[in-house]
Amino acid sequence: MNFTVQILVTILIAFAITFIASKILIPILKKAKAGQHVRDDGPQTHLVKEGTPTMGGIAMLIGIIAASFVFSSGDLNDTLFAVVTVLAFTAIGFLDDGLKLFKKRSLGLRAWQKIVLQLVAAALVACLAYYWLEIDFVMIPVSAQLWHMGAGFIPFTMFVLLAMVNSVNLTDGLDGLATGVTLINSSTFLLIFLLSVIGAVGMSSAEILTDMSNMTMFTASVTGACIAFLCFNVHPAKVFMGDTGAFALGAALTAMGIATGLQLFLPVMGFMFVLSAISVIIQVGSFKLRGKRVFRMAPLHHHFELGGASETQVVTGYMIATVLLSAGAFLLFFFTV
Template identity: 50%
Template sequence: MQQIIYAIILAFALTLVFGVPIIPALRRLKVGQHVRGEGPKTHYKKEGTPTMGGIIFLIPLALSSLILARHSLDYIVVAVVVTLAFGLIGFLDDYIKIVKKRSLGLKAYQKIIAQIGVAVIFALYAYNNPNVGSKIYIPFSQNEWDLGVWYVPFIVFVIIGTVNSTNLTDGLDGLAAGVTLVVSSAFSIIAYFAGSKAMDEGLAYLGANYQNLAVFAGALLGACMGFLKYNAYPAQVFMGDTGSIGIGGAIVALAVLLKIPLFLPILGGVYMIEAISVIIQVVSFKKTGKRVFKMAPLHHHFELKGIHETKVVTMFIMAAIVLCLVGLLAV
């Protein structure tokens, strides 16, 4: 437990420190966010706010995790690599979009190919790891479900869905960081108790790796706390795809290595609801020409109904807390 607390504090402190030179540097580089004309009018004043801020907390997340990990480093190294790999995809998208002035960043097929590439490599690693394998836990049950050869395509689908869901959640000041702060807390608790249980059963290697994942989740919690100093309303910097896709990589790495990807719709329910709202909106408009929501993702719908964005963010964080409590019961 001490290592988790240290990880939270270290990641929090490093993120605060990293923000001091990086935010002015981003301003000098003129990597400002372009606000969509069809979005809420209250967002127009955010035009030009520095983006690509994900680097402010992803580097501290990686450093804190690796510094404070103990004994077997296998799982935590994999979690860090997966996080940074997806963060790099987001960084390239932001860089092309903002610095190279190509409005769409990476082309859709380039982004999805890169994401699938990382997802397949990670899924194959998990499938071939005897301590992960093809079995996953079923929520509210002590049972496991052996997916066999379907494990890899299923996990790839989960990974792609999760990283793009977290990406969609990043639309209001402090929203993605605030929700992830809650979700990472739940994952840290789950990983800690899973590690303790494995240790009690004499599974020292597995126990050490699970406890290191608890440290990783704690570092994610601390990094998000630190980033909120700069990203809470009114935001001094946005995380961009660098941060939001990187967060997705971190969350899905925890879920896969802990063998609980089926818990993501609960623990990461806010991310999923955001993604589902976009799917519903697109399908409805294509089929009927009508929109179900005033705007998607869902957080913009509430904004356009007249709810201030700080209240929307609070509502979503409260929803994340409730869902994570349900998720802990499901374990």
């Protein structure tokens, strides 16, 4: 079967599995009263979302894992690495969501508990990449040079993982926002991998993983799962992904970058995720140092909401910005190779 056709079939399989899983899961979550507990100090317009089923990220996880292996062949290390990365962080998100539901509150794991678990998961993933996949480099955009970091690759990768996972989680505050931005980012990676595999662009160094076929299938699975989940997650959302899904998507995007040496492209295409994290850091820092807030509310998407923009307008704006940023990341890659 033609490689491009395999990609399309993988997207369809991931879509179908995630869609069906969501249809089955939503009634189960409702019956189990696994509803979202909305923060009292959040936008008042969000209070109507109280009780909306959460942990819908489980459906995406099923679709991603199942579809990733359909057309995988040869050395499956890349695919297994990506799946382990997603599972490690999904488990933390699942535990966090489970505690929220069990304790009937908007906070699950304590901050220190979440940090410790994430550090352990990030260390595991970084060591797998370094010792198992034998990767110790990242590609520097534009210059086409490889930055060989040696053992320093491990803490660097841990930092990227923690930053990306938590940035996606912070962005998951409006219907369809995190899913939509992730969809655009994964589609960009998919295009880059496809062009690399079919030889439309050539890698500048043999040290870069030129055979990205299995990672392409993993990325196609993430793309298909996001499309399916958006059917239930766009405004007004029928289900939320919860930390289960946000951690999974953040880990999935980072795994794409780690396995292919493209980690430094993540802050470009995923800048809207980064912006959410930066806005929280600025808000907290400003309040502690000056006793004043910079934004009406952080993360930044809530600032726009309280400024009068509707959820749909904010999500649309973020997605348009992400399309432009992802196009920029693609051009960076094109000029790099």
